Amino acid sequence: xxxxxxxxxxxxxxxxxxxxxxxxxxxxxxxxxxxxxxxxxxxxxxxxxxxxxxxxxxxxxxxxxxxxxxxxxxxxxxxxxxxxxxxxxxxxxxxxxxxxxxxxxxxxxxxxxxxxxxxxxxxxxxxxxxxxxxxxxxxxxxxxxxxxxxxxxxxxxxxxxxxxxxxxxxxxxxxxxxxxxxxxxxxxxxxxxxxxxxxxxxxxxxxxxxxxxxxxxxxxxxxxxxxxxxxxxxxxxxxxxxxxxxxxxxxxxxxxxxxxxxxxxxxxxxxxxxxxxxxxxxxxxxxxxxxxxxxxxxxxxxxxxxxxxxxxxxxxxxxxxxxxxxxxxxxxxxxxxxxxxxxxxxxxxxxxxxxxxxxxxxxxxxxxxxxxxxxxxxxxxxxxxxxxxxxxxxxxxxxxxxxxxxxxxxxxxxxxxxxxx
Numbered sequence: 154x155x156x157x158x159x160x161x162x163x164x165x166x167x168x169x170x171x172x173x174x175x176x177x178x179x180x181x182x183x184x185x186x187x188x189x190x191x192x193x194x195x196x197x198x199x200x201x202x203x204x205x206x207x208x209x210x211x212x213x214x215x216x217x218x219x220x221x222x223x224x225x226x227x228x229x230x231x232x233x234x235x236x237x238x239x240x241x242x243x244x245x246x247x248x249x250x251x252x253x254x255x256x257x258x259x260x261x262x263x264x265x266x267x268x269x270x271x272x273x274x275x276x277x278x279x280x281x282x283x284x285x286x287x288x289x290x291x292x293x294x295x296x297x298x299x300x301x302x303x304x305x306x307x308x309x310x311x312x313x314x315x316x317x318x319x320x321x322x323x324x325x326x327x328x329x330x331x332x333x334x335x336x337x338x339x340x341x342x343x344x345x346x347x348x349x350x351x352x353x354x355x356x357x358x359x360x361x362x363x364x365x366x367x368x369x370x371x372x373x374x375x376x377x378x379x380x381x382x383x384x385x386x387x388x389x390x391x392x393x394x395x396x397x398x399x400x401x402x403x404x405x406x407x408x409x410x411x412x413x414x415x416x417x418x419x420x421x422x423x424x425x426x427x428x429x430x431x432x433x434x435x436x437x438x439x440x441x442x443x444x445x446x447x448x449x450x451x452x453x454x455x456x457x458x459x460x461x462x463x464x465x466x467x468x469x470x471x472x473x474x475x476x477x478x479x480x481x482x483x484x485x486x487x488x489x490x491x492x493x494x495x496x497x498x499x500x501x502x503x504x505x506x507x508x509x510x511x512x513x514x515x516x517x518x519x520x521x522x523x524x525x526x527x528x529x530x531x532x533x534x535x536x537x538x539x540x541x542x543x544x545x546x547x548x549x550x551x552x553x554x555x556x557x558x559x560x561x562x563x564x565x566x567x568x569x570x571x572x573x574x
Contacts, residue, residue: 235387
């Protein structure tokens with residue numbers, strides 16, 4: 154039997170997987186785009202000629218208190234490269250003492266000093282005020298048309314100007330990441346999260362990756378960002394080498410929409426037929442730091458796997474599972490359908506949106522996983538622990554037959570499968 158050997162991102166490195174050539178039908182990859190020759194110059198140019206906005210310097214006054222929102226360590230956003238040209242442009246007009254950088258954690262745990270240095274670089278940490286979003290220190294600035302209370306970080310509300318960075322990629326229920334997500338969920342409250350990420354909102358057929366028009370969750374996030382007065386964004390697209398390929402800056406809606414158009418062209422891959430088995434990853438570090446984040450790769454793989462098929466995912470999860478409530482909800486029942494029933498009956502509960510997404514795909518596919526997690530942890534999530542991709546394939550073939558067709562998605566969360574004939 155002939156095999157094709159593929160390298161799959163795993164933590165800070167790769168693992169190799171041998172796939173029987175006769176079974177392998179497709180390998181789904183994003184379109185390659187060359188990195189920018191001069192990232193810093195491109196970022197500065199985008200600030201001076203933004204989309205649907207005056208240049209950044211013309212938007213601010215010398216006395217303004219400026220908030221710069223950056224993403225946390227669950228995203229590969231290159232803030233250590235984005236911030237220097239952004240800060241240099243701001244300091245042409247305002248004093249450094251008037252600038253505060255806030256890590257838009259959402260509901261994620263705060264970062265310690267070492268983690269902040271790794272995220273932003275030592276020069277930023279030593280020379281600027283950098284703080285974590287405090288989910289308990291928010292001010293209500295209104296309510297969306299869908300009834301979501303808009304509780305926003307106090308420092309953000311009290312600022313004169315708010316600029317946010319971001320990385321645009323497909324997102325399994327917001328359509329695409331970036332843009333408004335730095336504001337909501339980036340610096341909103343638990344109360345806001347439960348309304349925006351409710352069972353009904355996640356269940357909506359347009360609350361999916363790649364969809365903005367008709368996506369109720371996305372529309373609600375846009376309303377929140379507008380009420381919170383998000384003034385300016387600087388978002389990027391990256392290639393596999395984590396090089397910046399595009400910069401979109403300016404109006405939070407128009408610039409983000411332009412970035413999403415570019416992301417769709419690069420990440421969208423047509424798939425004519427679903428597979429029996431799909432092998433994927435969570436795109437390596439930092440995206441595969443825990444099981445909570447790894448649901449994104451599982452979700453993408455499940456989209457191209459037939460009902461009754463099997464998803465095999467390799468995701469290091471070196472930081473564990475994520476929120477303990479994520480594990481508690483799945484471990485409290487025996488079947489995926491019971492997870493969904495419990496959320497409907499008891500919401501708000503834990504980080505129910507992630508359990509909901511995971512349980513929904515588990516209704517249709519089994520999940521096998523290579524990780525650094527203990528076997529019992531995976532079993533609590535109704536996931537089959539395996540040591541290698543080959544072990545997973547052997548198990549899958551024994552259930553689905555030796556002729557089972559395979560799709561491989563080397564970087565799960567970064568692909569937008571476009572199903573159709």
